[in-house]
Amino acid sequence: MSKEEKSLAISVQDVTKVYRLYEKPIDRLKESMSLTHKSYHRDFYALNGISFTVEKGQTVGIIGTNGSGKSTILKIITGVLTPTTGKVSVDGKISALLELGAGFNSDYTGIENIYMNGTMMGYSRKEMDAKLQDILDFAEIGDFVYQPVKTYSSGMFVRLAFALAINVEPEILIVDEALSVGDVFFQAKCYRRMEEIRRSGTTILMVTHDMGSIIKYCDKVVLLNKGEFVAEGTAGHMVDLYKKILAGQMDSLQAELEKEREGEAMPEVLSDFSGEAAESRKQTGSQRGLMKEQITINANRTEYGDGRAEIYDLGLLDERGNLTNLLLKGEMFTIRECIRFFADIEAPIFTYTIKDKKGTDLTGTNTLYEGTDIKPVKRGDEYVVEFTQKMTLQGGEYLLSMSCTGFEQGEHVVYHRLYDVASITVISNKNTVGVYDMESQVKAVKKS
Numbered sequence: 441m442s443k444e445e446k447s448l449a450i451s452v453q454d455v456t457k458v459y460r461l462y463e464k465p466i467d468r469l470k471e472s473m474s475l476t477h478k479s480y481h482r483d484f485y486a487l488n489g490i491s492f493t494v495e496k497g498q499t500v501g502i503i504g505t506n507g508s509g510k511s512t513i514l515k516i517i518t519g520v521l522t523p524t525t526g527k528v529s530v531d532g533k534i535s536a537l538l539e540l541g542a543g544f545n546s547d548y549t550g551i552e553n554i555y556m557n558g559t560m561m562g563y564s565r566k567e568m569d570a571k572l573q574d575i576l577d578f579a580e581i582g583d584f585v586y587q588p589v590k591t592y593s594s595g596m597f598v599r600l601a602f603a604l605a606i607n608v609e610p611e612i613l614i615v616d617e618a619l620s621v622g623d624v625f626f627q628a629k630c631y632r633r634m635e636e637i638r639r640s641g642t643t644i645l646m647v648t649h650d651m652g653s654i655i656k657y658c659d660k661v662v663l664l665n666k667g668e669f670v671a672e673g674t675a676g677h678m679v680d681l682y683k684k685i686l687a688g689q690m691d692s693l694q695a696e697l698e699k700e701r702e703g704e705a706m707p708e709v710l711s712d713f714s715g716e717a718a719e720s721r722k723q724t725g726s727q728r729g730l731m732k733e734q735i736t737i738n739a740n741r742t743e744y745g746d747g748r749a750e751i752y753d754l755g756l757l758d759e760r761g762n763l764t765n766l767l768l769k770g771e772m773f774t775i776r777e778c779i780r781f782f783a784d785i786e787a788p789i790f791t792y793t794i795k796d797k798k799g800t801d802l803t804g805t806n807t808l809y810e811g812t813d814i815k816p817v818k819r820g821d822e823y824v825v826e827f828t829q830k831m832t833l834q835g836g837e838y839l840l841s842m843s844c845t846g847f848e849q850g851e852h853v854v855y856h857r858l859y860d861v862a863s864i865t866v867i868s869n870k871n872t873v874g875v876y877d878m879e880s881q882v883k884a885v886k887k888s
Contacts, residue, residue, distance in 0.1 A: 454525065486509050501654045504670075533610055533611045543556075544601065550584065550587070555568050575600075576603075613637060654679060732753050735765050744857055759773065765865055769868035777844075788823075791806035791842060797837055803833070834872065839862075840862045
């Protein structure tokens with residue numbers, strides 16, 4: 441075995457998982473009894489030729505839309521499922537948080553389930569005696585631990601299951617969406633414990649839809665889509681590619697992957713749309729310089745207006761000027777809109793609004809509020825409008841809307857409005873209470 445192979449905790453080599461799907465239950469019987477071996481099924485590829493490795497001590501995330509095969513590959517790695525073809529090698533003792541409490545016996549007490557599951561993981565009675573108090577302290581379910589688990593509330597059940605899985609000091613921890621269990625205080629404790637075992641050198645393989653956790657914890661990310669391997673790389677880059685899949689920008693995704701495979705440089709981001717660059721783009725009709733093709737745009741956005749103006753391009757830029765949907769809390773960022781006019785307009789107003797996933801307006805502004813004087817525009821004019829501010833929203837997922845509007849004879853007129861046109865993912869290492877951070881300065885002095 442080579443030195444490189446010895447450093448691997450998990451190796452997945454060309455793994456395929458195929459399920460046979462039958463239209464009617466009797467078709468399965470017909471197929472099994474057919475003398476001519478007639479097929480009555482169709483093959484469904486839950487995974488198709490997946491390969492990747494996880495080095496010892498690494499934290500690796502697997503991301504993708506629902507149905508991409510994330511949970512299937514975790515179950516194959518843990519031995520719950522057998523691959524149709526391919527090979528998986530694991531070097532180390534695994535603790536898996538797949539379906540919390542799946543191995544529990546509902547008639548047994550919490551204590552009995554702890555020892556039973558410990559035995560299944562390969563621990564002796566003496567070893568579980570040593571771990572028991574830590575498990576009970578973490579679960580915080582009190583005397584209910586001596587009652588049958590069928591009497592537990594759902595919250596108590598997941599607390600005990602998580603406490604057991606996270607406190608057995610695994611060499612490899614596999615997590616499938618388990619960090620979203622319990623109330624906010626228990627989740628915070630789970631994250632702290634995850635950070636502790638990560639720093640101790642435990643190998644972690646995790647699946648989650650929380651892109652903030654992916655960015656914060658993962659050294660490498662594997663992106664899957666419909667059972668196919670798409671790419672692997674740094675967390676930020678893979679999340680950006682994932683956002684393209686969510687927005688249905690498959691052509692843009694394929695083009696970017698092909699450029700990376702060919703070693704080509706990505707198109708430069710235009711710093712503005714004025715001067716020679718803008719003129720060249722207008723003359724050639726090329727779309728390569730459009731900002732919106734380098735971020736995730738909502739394919740199902742709502743837009744309307746009277747057609748006298750068009751927001752033809754938009755972008756989100758981080759503090760370093762990179763186009764991205766991922767913004768760091770506490771850093772400056774810019775919302776940029778590019779608008780062209782098809783009629784003379786006396787006093788256009790440019791706006792943006794950021795909403796949460798429930799549709800609640802959280803913040804926003806416009807050029808009228810900000811006192812920015814927009815002179816009358818002529819047909820054929822193009823404007824680039826930038827809103828630059830500090831990101832103080834808590835870590836999470838948000839939606840961006842923008843518009844070009846105005847007032848005519850006292851009536852509000854919409855020239856072009858884009859609802860929920862882009863997503864914003866805020867990455868935070870410190871969340872406070874509520875939707876935004878007041879950035880309090882704390883001082884505590886002991887009285888003498």
